Amino acid sequence: MFKPQKETKPTDNIITVYADGAHRSSTDVSAYSYYLQYKSLEKIGGDSEVGATNNQMEITAVLKGLQSIKKPSMPVKVITDSRYIVDCFQRYWYKNWERNGWKNNKKEPVKNADLWRELIKETERFPFLSFEWVKSHNTNAGNICVDEYCNQRMDELEYERHLIK
Numbered sequence: 468m469f470k471p472q473k474e475t476k477p478t479d480n481i482i483t484v485y486a487d488g489a490h491r492s493s494t495d496v497s498a499y500s501y502y503l504q505y506k507s508l509e510k511i512g513g514d515s516e517v518g519a520t521n522n523q524m525e526i527t528a529v530l531k532g533l534q535s536i537k538k539p540s541m542p543v544k545v546i547t548d549s550r551y552i553v554d555c556f557q558r559y560w561y562k563n564w565e566r567n568g569w570k571n572n573k574k575e576p577v578k579n580a581d582l583w584r585e586l587i588k589e590t591e592r593f594p595f596l597s598f599e600w601v602k603s604h605n606t607n608a609g610n611i612c613v614d615e616y617c618n619q620r621m622d623e624l625e626y627e628r629h630l631i632k
Contacts, residue, residue, distance in 0.1 A: 479506070481542045484532040485609035488524025488549065489617040496624050499524040500616035501532030502609055510535060511612070515620035517628070525549040526582045528613070533589045542595035548603035548610055556598045561587050 483504045490497040497520065500513030512531060519527075529545055529552055536543065547553060555561055561583060564571065569580045577583060590596055601607045604614060 481505070481544055482536060482538075483609065484529070484536075484543060484545045485607075485613045486525070486528035486532050486545060486547045486549075486552070487603075487610065487613035487617050488521055488526070488528045489614070489621060490519065490521035490524060491621055491625075494621075494625050494628075496621045496628075497521065497524045498617040498620035498624070499528035499531065500613040500620065501528050501535070502613050502616070503532060503535060504609065505541075511616060513613075513616050513620050515617075515624040517624070520579075522549075522551055523579055523582060524617075525552055526579055526586055530582070530586045530589055533586075533593070536593075539592040540594065542597075543593050544597050544599060546599045546601055546607070546609060548601055548614075550600060553598045553600040555583070556590070 485502040485504070486500070488497070488499045495517055496515060497518070498513060498515035500511065503510040512535060513528070525547065529547065532545070533543070545552070564577045564580070564583070567574075569577045571577050601610050603610060605611075
């Protein structure tokens with residue numbers, strides 16, 4: 468069910484991490500998922516919880532995806548539909564946050580600073596790491612895969628909560 472068509476060629480010597488986070492405000496259920504692809508090897512993971520924000524789940528998806536990589540010396544590309552994630556690393560927002568005592572350009576505390584710190588520390592393991600933005604729910608099979616997995620995780624949690632109440 469969650470087996471996307473390959474986005475990379477089998478000969479590519481790069482680990483691709485697709486990551487997504489989601490939140491349903493109507494039930495306050497959130498989820499994250501990641502899908503790793505390297506040649507013919509694949510791994511998918513994720514989880515759901517109550518009370519987290521969409522941005523918290525987006526960060527967690529990338530964090531958990533990177534944490535599951537055993538060989539950080541290999542090139543890694545993170546593909547996500549989150550501008551929040553991509554801009555943080557491509558525009559080096561995190562360097563300004565660190566320099567400004569974890570305050571944003573409005574002099575307010577950076578939201579999700581603990582998660583950001585953990586993710587930034589994790590990225591330091593990877594000498595060859597890049598981030599790429601894709602349009603959500605469009606034609607990227609990996610992005611569609613992680614979006615569907617998030618929705619499945621949220622459906623399951625909503626079902627469990629309904630049974631337990």
